[in-house]
Amino acid sequence: MAIKVSTSGSATDAAKRHLESLVEAKFASRLFAEDPTLWGPAAEDESSKRLGWTNAAKVSQPLVPEIIALRDSLRAKGIDRIVLCGMGGSSLAPEVMTRTAGVELDVLDSTNPAQVRRAVEQDIERTAIVVSSKSGSTVETDSQRRAFATAFEAAGIDPAERIVIVTDPGSPLETASREAGYTVFLADPNVGGRFSALTAFGLVPAGLAGLDIDAFLAEAGSVAAELAEDSTQNPGLLLGAAIAGTDPIKTFLGVVADGTSIVGFGDWAEQLIAESTGKEGKGLLPVVLDTDSPEIGLPIPDLQIARLVADAAETPAVGDEINVSGGLAEQMLLWEVAVSVAGQIIGINPFDQPDVESAKAAARELLDATPEPEAPVFQQDAIAVRGTASVVDGHTEVLEAIESLLAQLPENGYVAIQAYADRIGQPELAEIREFVAHRARRPVTFGWAPRFLHSTGQFHKGGPRVGVFLQITTRESVDLAIEDRPFTFGELIQAQAAGDANVLEGHGMPVLRLELTDPVAGAEQLIAALRNV
Structure with a gap:
């Protein structure tokens, strides 16, 4: 397969705005020559040690x-x-x-x-x-x-x-x-x-x-030469300009699998894009969507839809969207180039992750201190509720607390659902995303924890501070010891959840923490409540 990128609407305008200057600057050829000066002096040291991926197919x-x-x-x-x-x-x-x-x-x-x-x-x-x-x-x-x-x-x-x-x-x-x-x-x-x-x-x-x-x-190697060419037809330059070059920038990138044979691409793209661009109060946040997700039908001006299709030449983008096609290896290299382009357009270093460490440090502090568990503000059946005072105070029902969190959603904000749970044993928790999106009428992400801490976690803390956070944890009936460590897996994941919540609140963003004291019953209760939103 060959990679193809088709744009329409504001994405086309963004590409026109930036393509010629990218070609004149020889961005593509310099990128594949591993030129670390492309993102400015402040990024040069880090970039000089991070461009080996351009030649990885051969190396x-x-x-x-x-x-x-x-x-x-x-x-x-x-x-x-x-x-x-x-x-x-x-x-x-x-x-x-x-x-x-x-x-x-x-x-x-x-x-x-x-x-x-x-x-x-x-x-x-x-x-x-x-x-x-x-x-x-x-x-x-x-x-x-x-x-x-x-x-x-x-x-x-x-x-x-x-x-x-x-x-x-x-x-x-x-x-x-x-x-x-x-x-x-x-x-x-x-x-x-x-x-x-x-x-x-x-x-x-x-x-x-x-x-x-x-x-x-x-x-992957078969498309390297095309992606290294200084041409307005270069699909990497086109995609990077389309996702990052709108005026004003569209902060949210809806990634939709719509006919592609690639399985789970959005999860990979999420960490590549969010961790690379979410810093200095700027960035792009991917939102993994289905073809019928609520966001697609809503008037959300700062949401750019990118569809992965079987053939972008046969099904070109319409409306105000981007269509992308190609094999997985081809697209991995394509999107890596696009993110490098986006970094230059946005004006950040796409190769560092300055805010990832903050949640890790907060978790380590909690593990070292082993504080007494924080008492819930209230408990309703199998869900214990904690969180930012402005969200939880005065409430006695889970649904009230969720509504209170969503009431604090900024006009240009997003909701991040973070499930510190067994993603293999409880996949139904992912259903929550659609319910919340129907109510919020804004972009809603869903991340399994703690893996999202190593991807979208960078954007949460380093990007625009316009998120509200719904954190879900579970109280498992059986814990598991870790050899030669003073903490168990259960204690580790609780510290990771609490540490990240503390950092988010420290940045002035509201967090609602729902602990499923019985994981199965709590999940059923939560899903039932959200169906009523």
Whole structure:
């Protein structure tokens, strides 16, 4: 497939406004020559270490035979279940790659004890895990690795035979893993996590699961020359200008799968775009939508719809939209280029994430201090309610509190629903998004936690501070210990939720925290209440 981008309305106007200057500045060719000066002096140091993704399709080729050899070796031993322990781009890229190809990969990107317990107890005798962490210090992946090591040992299995590590050269994880005898793959250190789909972070777990990674790299490589061309026909320049160049800027980007064969693309695009652009009070926030989602039919002037279609040439954009088509590998490179263009147009550095650390630090403080649990303001049946005083005070019913939160939604704002829950065991929680969108009449995002902390979490704190936040946590009946750590998975995810809420409130944004004291009954109660909104 060839990548095609079609625009209409204000997206076309935005492209016309910026394309010629991008071509005159030789943005595309300089990007693929890894020129770090494209985003200004303040971004130059970071950019000089983050542009390896432009040539990843070629640079990553030597990994292919190594990954295939390990996959064949594992399968010969009856090991055919691959679990990926990773967060953010490290998990979302392999997830969309394998889902689109119809290849089975278990992605564990949660600290919810029920979800972790299920992952470590299922078919352990035929399981190998890939632990992906660029820094090597990510608390979620370290905790997951410890849980699996404990499970392997309990089953009489040497963890060194089943644990595969992907990390940057020289990270603490590389040193410790080699000492433990794990198999280690080193990624290109000149590629940031959210741009890492075509590096070891995407290729190792997807390849071990069964994806044809040689063909995947070839597909991406086939469009590199087109994306590096200084031309007004360059689809990367066109898409970047269309999503970031409207006047005024359209902050919200509705990503709609509408005929594409790609599965789950919006989740990957969400972290790429939001974490890259959401800073300095600016940015673009992707909103993953269905073709019949409420936002599409509403007059929301700062929402740009981008549809992933089977063929954008045969179904060009109409109204005020963008249509995009192409294979997954092609589109991954396309959108990475577009986000780089968007960064220059918006005037930010697309390669840093200055606000991601704030929620991590707040969670660490809570884990170290182990404060007494905060008493709920009120409890209605299986839902305990906490949150910003202006939202929860004076209320005694969950629906009242939700209405109170939405009443604080700014005219140009958005609602972010954050589910610190078992996304495998309770997928019905995602239904909440549509109900809230019908009531809010503004863009509504839904994120499974804590993985969104490594993606849209950057926009929440660094982008325009116009969000209101509905946080859902669960009180699981069974917790899970973490070897050689003073906290459990249950304590970790509660600290992550409370820490992020504290940071958001510290930035002046309202948070409503709903704890499902019985996860199943609480979810049923919440969905029933929202049906009445």
